[in-house]
Amino acid sequence: MRLTKQTNYAIRILMYCAANDGKLSQIPEIATAYNLSEAFLFKILKPIVKHGFAESIRGRNGGIRLAKPASDIRLSDVVRITEDNFAMADCFESDGTDCPLIDHCGLNSALREALNAFFAVLDKYTIQDIASSNSRIDELLGLHLLEGYEGPGMKAVQ
Amino acid sequence: MRLTKQTNYAIRILMYCAANDGKLSQIPEIATAYNLSEAFLFKILKPIVKHGFAESIRGRNGGIRLAKPASDIRLSDVVRITEDNFAMADCFESDGTDCPLIDHCGLNSALREALNAFFAVLDKYTIQDIASSNSRIDELLGLHLLEGYEGPGMKAVQ
Numbered sequence: 001m002r003l004t005k006q007t008n009y010a011i012r013i014l015m016y017c018a019a020n021d022g023k024l025s026q027i028p029e030i031a032t033a034y035n036l037s038e039a040f041l042f043k044i045l046k047p048i049v050k051h052g053f054a055e056s057i058r059g060r061n062g063g064i065r066l067a068k069p070a071s072d073i074r075l076s077d078v079v080r081i082t083e084d085n086f087a088m089a090d091c092f093e094s095d096g097t098d099c100p101l102i103d104h105c106g107l108n109s110a111l112r113e114a115l116n117a118f119f120a121v122l123d124k125y126t127i128q129d130i131a132s133s134n135s136r137i138d139e140l141l142g143l144h145l146l147e148g149y150e151g152p153g154m155k156a157v158q
Numbered sequence: 159m160r161l162t163k164q165t166n167y168a169i170r171i172l173m174y175c176a177a178n179d180g181k182l183s184q185i186p187e188i189a190t191a192y193n194l195s196e197a198f199l200f201k202i203l204k205p206i207v208k209h210g211f212a213e214s215i216r217g218r219n220g221g222i223r224l225a226k227p228a229s230d231i232r233l234s235d236v237v238r239i240t241e242d243n244f245a246m247a248d249c250f251e252s253d254g255t256d257c258p259l260i261d262h263c264g265l266n267s268a269l270r271e272a273l274n275a276f277f278a279v280l281d282k283y284t285i286q287d288i289a290s291s292n293s294r295i296d297e298l299l300g301l302h303l304l305e306g307y308e309g310p311g312m313k314a315v316q
Binding site: 003012075107110113117120121122124125130133 | 161166169170173233263264265267268269271272273275276277278279280282283287288289290291
């Protein structure tokens with residue numbers, strides 16, 4: 001049981017943008033910070049732009065930035081759009097099982113309760129919370145090396 | 159994010175044994191009840207026998223049964239031994255990430271908290287709880303059709 005790489009990096013891209021303090025972030029910079037290919041980053045960006053968490057600005061000085069305050073983006077919101085499947089068991093899917101217990105199964109309801117508890121925790125945390133929990137995030141992501149860096153971020157985005 | 163088929167059927171095999179009321183269950187009967195191959199069932203049986211949840215009796219009249227009361231087998235115990243990976247993100251693994259935030263990451267700690275909440279729910283339920291939540295489990299699993307059936311089970315196993 002694990003989250004997809006897409007989900008993990010979607011959250012990390014949003015953390016990067018939050019730490020970059022409202023300024024436009026360049027794809028090559030993010031790719032370098034996380035040691036990922038730009039092609040993979042573009043793939044991950046699609047759903048988070050489509051669902052209004054980030055916006056992409058075209059042009060020579062373009063880049064991406066958060067489309068809403070980091071404190072308004074809950075981890076659960078991001079995980080829900082980037083994970084393609086929360087079917088804990090075949091019987092979560094309407095046509096996915098031959099199990100004779102379907103419809104009245106104690107396992108199914110226990111797993112649903114466990115999944116709800118998982119999301120209840122992710123509901124509590126925003127991109128702002130997890131990015132600001134590390135006071136050295138600017139330095140660790142290399143943001144302090146970028147042109148126009150104006151000191152530790154995490155203010156203008158709020 | 160989903161549990162493996164192994165985990166789901168490991169729990170369902172234990173539910174079957176619980177509903178079969180302490181009597182030996184035959185692999186072909188379980189395979190028929192869940193519409194699975196016997197080869198796949200044997201594969202799933204290995205870890206649950208190895209970890210002392212079920213025992214396998216050899217011979218012409220052999221079969222499997224619970225190795226301890228159904229009320230002593232928690233869902234979380236089964237899930238922990240049948241799932242091969244609870245690394246929510248690359249950074250849960252010691253050598254699995256290039257992320258510069260490792261060691262001080264708010265995402266990592268939020269995901270750990272969410273996973274703990276997931277397991278806290280599965281800690282609450284036993285095989286006994288989820289099997290007995292369905293009063294028709296004997297009928298749905300076809301146990302009432304077997305030779306020597308003595309009425310609704312779920313008593314002797316407790």
